[in-house]
Amino acid sequence: MLGKSRYLAIAFVFAAVFGAVLYLNPFTPEVAADKQVWISIDELELATVQREMGDAASNFDIDVSGVTAGIAIARVNSDGLAAISDQMHISFRKCGGYVLHPTQENAFAHVEKVLSAKDFERIGGYSIDNQANVDQLLPQAVETNIRQTISDLEAFHTRRHDQPTGLESAQHIKDAWDAIASQRADVSVNTFNHTSSPQPSVILTIQGAEFPAEYVVLGAHQDSIRTGSGNTTARAPGADDDASGIASLTEAIRILVESGFTPDRTVQFMAYAAEEVGLRGSNEIATQYSPANSNINVIGALQLDMTNFKGSPTVDVSLISDSAHTNSGQNQFVSDLISEYLPNLTVTTSNCGYGCSDHASWSANGFPASFPFEAPFGQHNGQIHRAGDTLTQSGGTADHAVKFTRIALAYVGELAKGTIPEAPSSGTRFDFDGDSKTDVSIFRPGPAEWWYLKSSDGGNFAAQFGTATDTLSPADYTGDGKTDIAFFRPGTSEWFVLR
Numbered sequence: 475m476l477g478k479s480r481y482l483a484i485a486f487v488f489a490a491v492f493g494a495v496l497y498l499n500p501f502t503p504e505v506a507a508d509k510q511v512w513i514s515i516d517e518l519e520l521a522t523v524q525r526e527m528g529d530a531a532s533n534f535d536i537d538v539s540g541v542t543a544g545i546a547i548a549r550v551n552s553d554g555l556a557a558i559s560d561q562m563h564i565s566f567r568k569c570g571g572y573v574l575h576p577t578q579e580n581a582f583a584h585v586e587k588v589l590s591a592k593d594f595e596r597i598g599g600y601s602i603d604n605q606a607n608v609d610q611l612l613p614q615a616v617e618t619n620i621r622q623t624i625s626d627l628e629a630f631h632t633r634r635h636d637q638p639t640g641l642e643s644a645q646h647i648k649d650a651w652d653a654i655a656s657q658r659a660d661v662s663v664n665t666f667n668h669t670s671s672p673q674p675s676v677i678l679t680i681q682g683a684e685f686p687a688e689y690v691v692l693g694a695h696q697d698s699i700r701t702g703s704g705n706t707t708a709r710a711p712g713a714d715d716d717a718s719g720i721a722s723l724t725e726a727i728r729i730l731v732e733s734g735f736t737p738d739r740t741v742q743f744m745a746y747a748a749e750e751v752g753l754r755g756s757n758e759i760a761t762q763y764s765p766a767n768s769n770i771n772v773i774g775a776l777q778l779d780m781t782n783f784k785g786s787p788t789v790d791v792s793l794i795s796d797s798a799h800t801n802s803g804q805n806q807f808v809s810d811l812i813s814e815y816l817p818n819l820t821v822t823t824s825n826c827g828y829g830c831s832d833h834a835s836w837s838a839n840g841f842p843a844s845f846p847f848e849a850p851f852g853q854h855n856g857q858i859h860r861a862g863d864t865l866t867q868s869g870g871t872a873d874h875a876v877k878f879t880r881i882a883l884a885y886v887g888e889l890a891k892g893t894i895p896e897a898p899s900s901g902t903r904f905d906f907d908g909d910s911k912t913d914v915s916i917f918r919p920g921p922a923e924w925w926y927l928k929s930s931d932g933g934n935f936a937a938q939f940g941t942a943t944d945t946l947s948p949a950d951y952t953g954d955g956k957t958d959i960a961f962f963r964p965g966t967s968e969w970f971v972l973r
Contacts, residue, residue, distance in 0.1 A: 574752025608887035613969030620872035623721035635748035682740035694719030695749030718782035737892035756832035777833035781878035785849030794845035801842035818967035824851035
């Protein structure tokens, strides 16, 4: 254990650099060593949690050892973490809302990093110039695939990080990602084992072809939690929070892999462990990736935490914009991506406060982070952390989550850059039967009927698909050498491909 003078020195440095620090005695020996943990948390939110918990708060030996710039560092009995998470949800409708640390020294160092993080770009400016490839990716997002992934994860009794089904659900995600990755030699899946949780994080990597040491990270948390005392083993379906984020990313992975998209920069998709109890998974990973511990250059991180509940009738995406935990330059880049590729989506900004999701771990370690959210904060899904967080709450579909899959694809396509190889076909336009010859074809706007005459055998085909106001976009989206019937619907920014 470090000497008391060391802690006093840390407090003095914080006071000199970041302003006044409330320093209290860190030595409270009544908590057994194996139960003592440290958290960093918004000072005012902690005060609300203690007030609302009343006498019960005293059972968890919450002891504040320092406050700087509104962030409190507190020693807590680990038995009280679940209750703190519960009260944070009840009072602020947020996940966790604190960051867990193994030692007081680690907690002070983390807060120092948060307060010293610079709002800068790690590349020489953002650009949007890869339309030729991104435009091919977006139409391939399939709502039923996303819906199925949400349903599969919702079926686990709970995905809580310290429960057997939480480990089983992690393995389920790994198996699903392994199945996709098996199609390509440059794609791999690994687990990241944690010291603070038995639940591993799952990481899928697509190796960069030009700049492999530069990383683009997209993440969502895999765990779920149930609010309420004694509910550590209760049913916690977590369909929106955050099976929806995992599902949105899984569909993006499928599309990138199956399309043959080869990124210039390395892309990693992460299913973080134990987000609901102090951002444990993402904090360990981001710390390991930090400049102090590795040569990995993470040029951007995107968090998808809750993507399938449209809480506002007028807003599709709310960019979380807390200045201390997101990067303004990258936030503008994400907003510009939406304007370019999904122009009919409406975007606003919100704040969610300290430690509300895994983007905060990347920001704290000096990496640009952004967090597009399902609704203005406060209008998001009211059933999270409850038994009612099921797919039914979102109308039984994954329509809203599809938008976030497309945002993820645009983010990869324009930040990692990269290309899709040309399909091994003649490239003949309007070749619906794959014989390398253009087929005579028409579209009748009135009944919205597609007709074409097969040059291969003289037969004909007809299908009713779309409306007169849709933009016709036939092309070979599946790579089988045949033109697919497809259209873009400007009113909803949706792509449709007949398969």
